[in-house]
Amino acid sequence: MQNEINIPIILDAVRKVGNVFLKDYKQNAIPQTMDELLQKLEDIDTLCLSSLKEDLALQYPNIPWHIGDEFDTDSQRNPSDNEEYWLCDAMDGAIQYVQHIAGWTINLALIRHGKPLFSVIFDPLANEMFWAKDGEGAFMNGRLLELSNKTDQSVMLAVFEYGHQDKSDNDLNKKIGTTVTNLIQNFGIVRNYGPHGLQLAYVGAGRIDLFVQEDLDTYNWIAGLLIAKEAGAEIITTTGTPWKWGSESLLVAQKSITEKYLQIKSTN
Missing domain, CATH: 3.40.190.80 (D-Maltodextrin-Binding Protein; domain 2)
Known part of the structure; x- marks a missing residue:
């Protein structure tokens, strides 16, 4: 297990694949059948995961990957038995993406001892990179995040x-x-x-x-x-x-x- 993580390398890998999707955004026909939709979603998962795995393998060759299938309710009740692993939601908002609607991101989290140690969310359309490391604050494009102060x-x-x-x-x-x-x-x-x-x-x-x-x-x-x-x-x-x-x-x-x-x- 690697105690230190190289944050710029992780952010670069997520940005790279997010921009690949951005280039192809609205370039493909909107699926009209369930088979077409499922194939599009599978293609998104395959492209995203293959890119991230390839770019992070040199720095993190021993960290396994777990795919976050939100349709699998039972698997979401407990973290994986692995001491450390990548948890990837290949594209959060994939339905919006294939429907040519804004609201899709690339999400990646590093889970250690059953808790998120580091996470990143990249919104290619807005060119906004959100990330956080446990105990070290949260940031967007390098700026420290702050909650709303509204009372009304x-x-x-x-x-x-x-x-x-x-x-x-x-x-x-x-x-x-x-x-x-x-x-x-x-x-x-x-x-x-x-x-x-x-x-x-x-x-x-x-x-x-x-x-x-x-x-x-x-x-x-x-x-x-x-x-x-x-x-x-x-x-x-x-x-x-x-x-x-x-x-x-x-x-x-x-x-x-x-x-x-x-x-x-x-x-x-």
């Missing part, structure tokens, strides 16, 4: 998200509906944007005031969680307990805002 809920931007698991045999759809209602009734601006990790990075950057999700989505969250945490956000569940790997909800904001949200939730 009427000007706060709150976002909600949902995952891909089957919601037909539980009360998740009802919880999500209640979440949206609570947000609309109590926050001035409510959105559902798409790329989960980027939204969490935006909390760290002060662009989004609150992020909430009422299901399990570890792989989509993990890179952005470290960035938000290192910027000073509180990372908890919607029941108010500390978030841990496998938690089935997520609430991220500055502490005063999470406290207000939990108060709103308790009265509904």
